Amino acid sequence: MIVIHHLDTSRSERIVWLMEELGLPYTLEVTDRTPHIVAPEAFKRIHPLGRAPVITDGAVVLAESGAIVEYIVARHGGGRLSVAPERPEFPDYLYWLHYAEGSLMLQFLREWTLERMLPDADAAPGMARVRQTTKQHLDFIAQRLAAAPYFAGPDFTAADVMMLFPFTTMRQFRALDLTPYPSIRDYVARIEARPAYQRAMDLAGPGRKAG
Numbered sequence: 001m002i003v004i005h006h007l008d009t010s011r012s013e014r015i016v017w018l019m020e021e022l023g024l025p026y027t028l029e030v031t032d033r034t035p036h037i038v039a040p041e042a043f044k045r046i047h048p049l050g051r052a053p054v055i056t057d058g059a060v061v062l063a064e065s066g067a068i069v070e071y072i073v074a075r076h077g078g079g080r081l082s083v084a085p086e087r088p089e090f091p092d093y094l095y096w097l098h099y100a101e102g103s104l105m106l107q108f109l110r111e112w113t114l115e116r117m118l119p120d121a122d123a124a125p126g127m128a129r130v131r132q133t134t135k136q137h138l139d140f141i142a143q144r145l146a147a148a149p150y151f152a153g154p155d156f157t158a159a160d161v162m163m164l165f166p167f168t169t170m171r172q173f174r175a176l177d178l179t180p181y182p183s184i185r186d187y188v189a190r191i192e193a194r195p196a197y198q199r200a201m202d203l204a205g206p207g208r209k210a211g
């Protein structure tokens, strides 16, 4: 049985959502953030970096949300919500699944960290370029969602499970104005209507109702 170690208001909601989409059994262990909004030290007993998500699956201890998503889909999902290598959508599937953490979250966190560290961030050298890079990412994503209903193409996949968090729960930490991006707003609304997403948010979203 997979155990999901979930940190309140965090990326680990992705894994709860994935399990709900796949209809797989799991145990959810929820940990609250400290008053400094980080993970408690005890999280390091599960994985040395003390970050969420982490899953255990028998003897397997696995961190990093993208790796966990690929692991679950491949080992327990029978390939559901992934794209087979021979399909034309396979490169897009891989790209967006990895882009979510490898590029987009990195950029959002870079900007957010600078805003928090610098008393007048917009006066700092290089900040205009950071803001411009964020806009470039958002334009790029908006273009993709204007051309396809889901990131990998016609079907909802695990790439969507990776890509949603920056546009939903991440906004609890840092405002993000999506007014100029109707294709992103429509996409978020469509995903938020999914029953499995709603179940996952009830269990592990920022306003979780259970426990």
Ligand SMILES: N[C@@H](CCC(=O)N[C@@H](CS)C(=O)NCC(=O)O)C(=O)O
Binding pocket: 007, 009, 010, 011, 012, 037, 038, 039, 040, 050, 051, 052, 053, 063, 064, 065, 066, 101
């Ligand atoms: N790239 C990693 C990021 C992991 C990460 O930084 N998780 C955050 C939660 S969203 C965390 O555990 N923060 C707690 C802390 O900084 O102490 C992933 O996708 O799993």
